[in-house]
Amino acid sequence: MTNRSITRRLALLSSLVLASLGATAPAQAQSDNWPNRPIRLVVPSAAGAGGDIFARLIATPLSEILKQPVVVDGKPGANGMIASDMVAKAAGDGYTLLFAPSSAILINPVINSKMPYDPEKDLIPIAQVGAAGILLVANPKTGFKNLNDMIAYAKANPGKLAYASWGTGSSGHLAMEGIKAKYGLDMAHVPYKSIPQEVTDLIGNNVPVGFTDIASPIPHIREGRLNALGTTGSQRWPATQDVPRLTEQGYKFDADGWYGIFAPKGTPQAIIDRLATEINRIQRSDAVRPKIEAQNMIVPPARTAAQFAESIKADAVIWQGLAKTTDLKDK
Structure with missing residues (x-):
């Protein structure tokens, strides 16, 4: 191989490395600088409903930790689809998050043939909040x-x-x-x-x-x-x-429900991981755990964002199986 060929290959390799670094640099800079403005936590619940109550139990201490307001924004209706669609189509920059019940994530795709978003592809699981029944x-x-x-x-x-x-x-x-x-x-x-x-x-x-x-x-x-x-x-x-x-x-219904916090696709992994860590810590704190239990829920096991995603897949088998068995429609 000639010196000229070696030089050309080295130049090509360098350009590829620089292009790769250039693609990751904005995401890295974004997560390093996050958060530098208020965060919106969209909740498919009206004020005073369970979802709104639990969202505020997390939002208040999270605001203190992140040193930015975490604003709870209620968007009720359509079993959570209005709120979920809003977040699914938001920028993946860590400033718009979803606080949704398990049914909004697991059941909607079964009973709605024309979903405006794909929960599995468009929403990134961050952390489970609470566990209970109905x-x-x-x-x-x-x-x-x-x-x-x-x-x-x-x-x-x-x-x-x-x-x-x-x-x-x-x-x-x-x-x-x-x-x-x-x-x-x-x-x-x-x-x-x-x-x-x-x-x-x-x-x-x-x-x-x-x-x-x-x-x-x-x-x-x-x-x-x-x-x-x-x-x-x-x-x-x-x-x-x-x-x-x-x-x-006499009627067997052992599946537990939960609330979950999600981010739009494209949200940097560093932001997802930090939020998961902080939300899990908040739930287990002496200040918040009793408040969750007072609202008739228990605190779930601490999980990473990836582990929460896997638990959602397992729950989907149960919940979606029930939905299909009952031929769940607008009855």
Whole structure:
């Protein structure tokens, strides 16, 4: 090989190395300088709903750690698709994040043939926040004390009992459609845009029974405005230890729900990893852990962002299998 050939090859190699460094430099500079302005945490919940409450439990200490405001931005509706779509299409710069329930991530792709985004490709998992089930509640005027009371009435009165959930494709929708299928019940679904609206109508007996998140109805249950009939999930939850699980009452539903924090695709890995570390630390702190448990959830095992992504894949097999079994649609 001539000296000229060697020189040309060295020059080509150098240009390739420099091009590679040039491509990674902006991302590195972006993550090194992050954050230098407020961060928006988009939540598919109305103010006062469980998702909003939990998001603020994380956002406040995270603001202090990052020394930038973490602003909770509620965008309820469509079982989280409005909020998720907004974040999925945002810039991957670490300044727009999503705080979403598991149903928004796992069930929406099964029941919506034309999703405006791909949760698996467009959203990067960062950290799980909390773990719990959901609550089956009824207006006291129904006289229902447990799941079997509701089933007995629905069987004796086909088509006369409607039920509420916080949206088509929600885990509440999924759970009740499973109950209907198992026991042969005729009950219309009344989907709400937000859980506070749903709870208000349950208290007013505008709809007699429904599934809600694990936290929102607790004060109303304690004050006798709603009856707790049962919970889903793998265990009894901190604030509802006296409420039997649906599994204990004959309808097996052991899958746990959770909230998760996600970033748009393209977000630098250094930002993802830092957020995962800080969010896991915040949940386990003496200041925040009791507040999570007071909202009737438990703190999940600490996981890296990659481990959280793997757990989502495992949960998807369970939740999507249930959705397909019940032929979950807008019922």
